[in-house]
Amino acid sequence: MAIPSPARLHQPLTCRRPAARSSLQSADRSTAACRWQGRLLPVAAAPLRLRAVRAAAAARQPFDNGSGVIEAEGEEEDDEHPRLKIAIVGFGNFGQFLARTLVRQGHTVLAHSRSDHSAAAADLGASFYSDPHDLCECQPDVVLLATSILSTEAVLRSLPVHRFRRNTLFADVLSVKEFPRKQFLSHLPEDFDIICTHPMFGPESARDGWAGLPFVFDRVRVGDCPARRARAEAFLGVFAREGCRMVEMPCAEHDAHAAETQLVAHTVGRMLATLGLRPTPIDTKGYETLLRLVDNTCSDSFDLYNGLFMYNKNSTELLHRLEAALDTVKRRLFHNLHDVLRKQLFEGSPPLNRDGPPSPDSSSTAESLSNDRP
Numbered sequence: 101m102a103i104p105s106p107a108r109l110h111q112p113l114t115c116r117r118p119a120a121r122s123s124l125q126s127a128d129r130s131t132a133a134c135r136w137q138g139r140l141l142p143v144a145a146a147p148l149r150l151r152a153v154r155a156a157a158a159a160r161q162p163f164d165n166g167s168g169v170i171e172a173e174g175e176e177e178d179d180e181h182p183r184l185k186i187a188i189v190g191f192g193n194f195g196q197f198l199a200r201t202l203v204r205q206g207h208t209v210l211a212h213s214r215s216d217h218s219a220a221a222a223d224l225g226a227s228f229y230s231d232p233h234d235l236c237e238c239q240p241d242v243v244l245l246a247t248s249i250l251s252t253e254a255v256l257r258s259l260p261v262h263r264f265r266r267n268t269l270f271a272d273v274l275s276v277k278e279f280p281r282k283q284f285l286s287h288l289p290e291d292f293d294i295i296c297t298h299p300m301f302g303p304e305s306a307r308d309g310w311a312g313l314p315f316v317f318d319r320v321r322v323g324d325c326p327a328r329r330a331r332a333e334a335f336l337g338v339f340a341r342e343g344c345r346m347v348e349m350p351c352a353e354h355d356a357h358a359a360e361t362q363l364v365a366h367t368v369g370r371m372l373a374t375l376g377l378r379p380t381p382i383d384t385k386g387y388e389t390l391l392r393l394v395d396n397t398c399s400d401s402f403d404l405y406n407g408l409f410m411y412n413k414n415s416t417e418l419l420h421r422l423e424a425a426l427d428t429v430k431r432r433l434f435h436n437l438h439d440v441l442r443k444q445l446f447e448g449s450p451p452l453n454r455d456g457p458p459s460p461d462s463s464s465t466a467e468s469l470s471n472d473r474p
Contacts, residue, residue: 181341182334183207187240189255190247191217191228194273197303198246199224201310201342210238214255236263242335245272245280249407252280256287267323269293269331275362275404277351279411281320293328294320295335296351298358299344304399311343318351359414366405367422369397 184207188195191213199209199221209226211217212235221228229235236259243264247255252274261268270292272280277296284294299306300314322332340346349357373394383391397405409415 181205181337182330184242184331184334184338185210185238185240186242186244186335187212187235187238188226188244188246189213189235189259190245190251191215191221191226192246192248193303195246196220196224197306198244198273198299199226202338205338205341207338210235210240232259233263236260239265240268241331242269242271245270245274247274248401248403249274249276249279249411250403253283256283261288261292264292267291267293267328269295269322269328269335271295271297271335273297273299275358275408276411277316277318277354277358278413281318281351284320291323293322293332295322295332296320297339298354299339302400304396309342310339313344314347315339315344316347316349316354318349318354320351355412356414358408359412359418363408363412363415363418364422365393366397366400366408367419369393370405373398 186202186207187210188199188202189212191199191211192215195211195213196217199211202209203225209221209224211221211226211228212230212232213228216228216230218228218230227238229238243259245252245255252272266289270284270288271294272284274280274296275298277298281294281296284292284296288294295317297315297317299310300316301310306313317336319332322328336346372390377391377394379391380387409419
């Protein structure tokens with residue numbers, strides 16, 4: 101009884117390569133189609149030779165010597181845009197939100213998450229893999245991290261990155277940028293390409309489409325060859341094609357701006373939520389805007405808000421400035437109040453209650469005015 105090759109033990113059915121048809125055929129140097137790469141690879145009968153061929157195939161990349169275009173089996177690339185095989189790691193609400201657009205554009209979407217989202221993936225037209233080894237066997241062109249900020253490091257460590265192709269493109273969509281950049285540079289092999297991105301929108305704010313919404317990105321590390329640059333542009337083209345306003349910006353600059361935009365909005369929204377604000381029959385437009393801010397910020401998890409604070413080095417200073425700004429406004433209000441009270445106590449100015457008895461100065465003034473009348 102033949103012992104199956106160890107290389108097949110972790111392969112999902114959709115990604116397995118066809119085995120040799122018979123011992124007689126495999127004695128010759130026959131060929132078999134490698135479905136997930138769309139090219140022909142030699143297959144030999146001897147198990148050691150078979151494993152060697154498979155290892156060599158796993159190390160090769162379509163972008164090493166190809167056109168930078170991933171084609172689906174049995175169909176040719178159209179003239180519109182290249183198709184990519186994109187693995188979304190972290191298939192929660194935001195991951196599924198991205199998958200809808202990726203599938204609609206014709207990309208192959210693979211999904212992996214700690215929770216079972218196989219039903220949601222099937223509905224979206226994506227393939228779900230609970231085992232990260234199975235995901236690696238499919239050899240994606242792009243691995244896109246859509247995890248929470250707090251779980252990023254643990255998830256990245258859980259991936260068997262050595263089983264991806266040697267220059268796989270890794271990207272993220274986290275709301276902070278310096279933190280994932282450092283994680284990628286620390287945990288990924290030097291041959292891997294890295295692009296840090298932040299879509300400045302989500303399922304609620306982009307329910308009517310992505311057109312005109314900002315998409316921030318930083319090409320942290322992209323190999324200096326036409327094929328790898330083409331793959332990076334194909335990935336960024338996903339968002340450009342939807343009409344996003346593409347903003348190329350260093351990760352550090354992004355975090356400085358994000359502290360003054362996202363963190364302020366989330367902090368104020370959650371502060372107002374603790375007040376228990378509710379709609380009233382006499383709401384002004386400004387008040388309605390505040391209620392929408394509460395809804396938008398509190399619809400996100402507290403982990404997101406906590407991650408914005410924990411992993412953006414500008415956040416602590418920003419919160420101190422926000423607290424100081426509130427104190428400044430309070431001091432100005434109480435200073436004006438104290439001025440009025442001091443005048444009442446020491447200068448004999450009119451009291452705040454206009455319904456009380458008139459002061460002597462005011463009565464004499466009124467009498468002099470009446471005497472001047474004709």
